[in-house]
Amino acid sequence: MTDLERLHALVRLETPSLDAAAASQIIEMLAGWWRAVGADVRIVAGGSGPHLVAELPGIGDPVLLVGHCDTVWPHGTLTGDVPWSVDGDIVRGPGVYDMKSGLVVMLSAAQRLRGRAHRAVRVVVVCDEEVGSPDSRPLIGECVQGVSAVIGFESPHPDGALKVGRRGSTRVRLAVTGKASHAALDPAGGISAVDELVDQLMAVRDLVTDPTLPTEVLCNIGTVNGGGAANVVPAHAEAEIGLRFIDRESETRVLDGFAALRPIRTGAGLDVEVLSQRPSWPASTADTGWLGTIADVARGIGQSVTGRPAAGAGDTNLTGGLGIPTVDGFGPSGGGAHAVTEHASLASLGSRVDLLEAVLTRV
Structure with a gap:
């Protein structure tokens, strides 16, 4: 052949x-x-x-x-x-x-x-x-x-x-749980999982752009999903994030930072899951x-x-x-x-x- x-x-x-x-x-x-x-x-x-x-x-x-x-x-x-x-x-x-x-x-x-x-x-x-x-x-x-x-x-x-x-490569999923409610009749009764996810992604940006990291970290927010209708406070949202590292110290610090993320809104839930990881x-x-x-x-x-x-x-x-x-x-x-x-x-x-x-x- x-x-x-x-x-x-x-x-x-x-x-x-x-x-x-x-x-x-x-x-x-x-x-x-x-x-x-x-x-x-x-x-x-x-x-x-x-x-x-x-x-x-x-x-x-x-x-x-x-x-x-x-x-x-x-x-x-x-x-x-x-x-x-x-x-x-x-x-x-x-x-x-x-x-x-x-x-x-x-x-x-x-x-x-x-x-x-x-x-x-x-x-x-x-x-x-x-x-x-x-x-x-x-x-x-x-x-x-x-x-x-x-x-x-x-x-x-x-x-x-x-x-x-x-470069090392790690995929992480952030999954947020909120509470659904009517966006007009009971906005205060809900907890927006989408809003919570947005704030968590801002925290991620701070983690990966920390000027004290030894080397550059590449971060791509690859997918974002959440909500279902404009008149419903969304109860679920998630994002999948791709990270690339040159050195072990930057990798460890960023991943430790992900593990330390906590919900910002009272009553919201946050799950951080490492989907795959290849070391630098x-x-x-x-x-x-x-x-x-x-x-x-x-x-x-x-x-x-x-x-x-x-x-x-x-x-x-x-x-x-x-x-x-x-x-x-x-x-x-x-x-x-x-x-x-x-x-x-x-x-x-x-x-x-x-x-x-x-x-x-x-x-």
Whole structure:
């Protein structure tokens, strides 16, 4: 099976996050492919759907390859906004860039290792990365045990550079309970959950813009819901907030501040729920050393590799945050992640396969 055929087979299976049936289909397909290249495969059941762990025997402590099979796209995207197409070097389709082409890189390189001396390889593919890996985070923690280094197969920087260091990412829900009443006949008898939420969001703004924080905190109020009619004092309101952190101190202080939020209005209720959390991953000397090793291997096959921190978070936040030598962005070049312009470069996919093969046979 060619790289393009393998990628097409993966993209044909639409796999939105939290769709356990779709995850089962694609994980079974991946499991078959990994068994075919000689790996011992374990399918791990989870609340979001199954995850895959594969072990390819080899020399030394394993290199862990990290990927995910879920996408941000709902069913029907393939026949709608983002149809599959191949135009010269450019291939398009839902999840083709983020990150099913990265899964192909892993498999195609592993296929080339058969019958050759190479590093031991461990693979973990999860089905809930796009929603913060709430179910698979413990599995990733299990898979890092005993590994020598980690490579993540998310997309690279736009110029093809690898990602070394990532912002931490946390999603928080603020849910407010008030008391309904008639907005004209009994306004004082109600407690506006919407008004309470607005004031809480102002307090959040103060938390994330505190000038004494060591580094910038990015905060996005992603959704706001509440109320039902203009003549009813609303009894419920909530907001989902996305936070991005560079360093641990800022992360800790802001999240402690969220935990300390209390209702402002007498009788109102406030629930603060952390939906998902990925720790910040500041690049360490171990990470830059691993990048340097990969760059040396790349030069040996006529490629040039650089790396730098990334704003987005991913599963490598967990591995890098634990101090294990980690790089990410080993997927092929392209663009349009999470957008209808999503696309990947087939030539870059081939180059990444060449590089991964060289890393696993020479390191």
